Amino acid sequence: MNAERMHQIILRPIISEKSTMTAEKHRQVVFEVLADATKAEVRQAVEALFSVSVEGVQVINVRGKVKRFGRTPGKRRNWKKAYVRLAKGHDLDFLGAGA
Numbered sequence: 001m002n003a004e005r006m007h008q009i010i011l012r013p014i015i016s017e018k019s020t021m022t023a024e025k026h027r028q029v030v031f032e033v034l035a036d037a038t039k040a041e042v043r044q045a046v047e048a049l050f051s052v053s054v055e056g057v058q059v060i061n062v063r064g065k066v067k068r069f070g071r072t073p074g075k076r077r078n079w080k081k082a083y084v085r086l087a088k089g090h091d092l093d094f095l096g097a098g099a
Contacts, residue, residue, distance in 0.1 A: 009037045009045040033082045042082045053087035
């Protein structure tokens with residue numbers, strides 16, 4: 001996989017109450033990834049970009065909610081979420097609390 005694709009796969013980390021509890025309890029980090037990204041691509045991208053060792057990756061396709069936009073009904077876009085389990089001794093800190 002080329003370097004450009006690696007930088008495009010991971011869109012953003014998901015920082016929420018649920019993802020924070022998952023990080024503390026199971027050593028997992030949650031990312032929003034491209035809809036066509038595979039588990040192997042997510043693993044390679046995380047290992048290369050953050051210099052950590054990855055034990056496993058689980059991906060979830062999140063369906064967009066049906067919402068109203070004014071008078072007209074609409075639908076939010078579908079997206080993919082990846083739960084990345086890090087090896088023991090490896091950690092990612094997006095909030096900078098450890099510094």
